[in-house]
Amino acid sequence: MGARMVSAVVVLACVIAPAVRTQTPAAPGARLEGDWVRIDPDGVGSFDGLSGVVPAAELLPGVTGAGGGRGDGRGRGVPQSTGPNPEGVPYIVVTQPCSGFGGGRGNGGLLINPDSGGVHFVEHKDEVIFAGERGGVRHIYLDRRGHPDSSQRTPTPAGHSIGRYDGSTLIVETTGFTPGAVPGGGVRTPETRLVERFELSADSRRLTIVYTWQDPKIYQKPHVYRLYFERAPAVTSNGALVSYALEEWCDAGDPIEKQSIVPPKQTIRK
């Protein structure tokens, strides 16, 4: 009798115990959280090459692509293509003015098509923060709010983003952009709609962002391309492996910011 009661209590404890763990405020599908860096799975060997593999946007007749080229989503002062760097030389190199017109690194605009700087996610049930080491933050609202009326909001480089989880995939819809260029020779306006799918590999080590730009006044069909990321490489600190956000110093008085970011060993899928 006593033994059975003890057993019942133990079983009850096992049943109840999981329910009393401290709740975390994470989003339901949260696995994206952490530090990421862009990779080059196609083995193109240069930053310009990374942008060059974006398929060409199919524009409606009469629509002119901004920037006149493919894959240029970067700021002013970016040097022309130099081709693949020699072996051993970090080929993802960012050189651009620290803070250009329109806020430069600010406003999260760089995070629409992240370059070689590290990016970071914090996932909360109401909002995902998407931040970049080269500045700017995107707020991705998960709290079921809609986009504000366009008459009530000033377009911004990062637009206005709302999201939801489909399993472990975060699906984000953004609109309200400032007019500008889209990789692949596309363009965008405040009415253009971007849908991003943040897709994680089964082991959560690889992230693919699938971009779909839609605008019936600009594109013949949705303009789709992908960027690839891996978890940022950990470093040894006090005997432990850690990963953390770098704060890139930016001194406009310099006035040219030069950064050289060594990416993780690239995994070529060919």
Next chain:
Amino acid sequence: MKRIPAFAFAVLALLADATALGRATQDPQPARDISGFWELNFDSRRVPRANLLPSVTRGRLDARLKSDAYAIRWCNLLGVPFIMDSGRPLDIRQGTTAIMVVPENSSAPRYFYLNRSAHISDDIFDPSTNGDSIARWESDTLVVDTTGFHGEHGITAIPGGGFRTEKSRLVERYRLMKDGAVLSVTFTWTDPTVFRTPHWYEFRYYRLPSTYEPRQWLPCDPFDEERAKFLETTPKPGRPATRTVPKE
């Protein structure tokens, strides 16, 4: 035989307590989630004057003021402590590995790492305007410890007096009050080159509606000559206002 029911009751009582705790943590504003949009009001600051070392001379303070003005002039990252009272609300979001504090008018957010208990080693961490922050919960209080500050970059001025240096250490304690409507943050700065005693002050942030829309950072163009002129030109002293006394 008698002891078994007593033991069972004790376990069940503990479970009941734990279940109640579990319910509490599932409330809309759980005690251990400081996420939300927060702003300071006119009555939000309790800032005593810092007890500075004699070596912190007027000359050193003036040099710091000049350096802070440079950071504003050139649209640099402004850093801690400025971004905790930048004139705009903060968006604080708590994830599983880190808490991010996002100001509206500086492009670098703060990260409070929950997944490590030691600072990044000095030999690999480059000092920064926000430093390296690690955080842990002590009951209902989030304790954030920050070192690794840059001694000159950004706005270094500390409320109440003094400035941050590479030797500064900041301990912040975040605690929700009034059912989550208010967030109390105490700041304690220590620095053997600046403060005679630890410098403490408190801000109380008010929660904004969850539907609040953060304003994205206003453009800052360091090459805007008009802006530069506004910031760099020292105004000439104005003539004292004259008052015309009506004749009788």
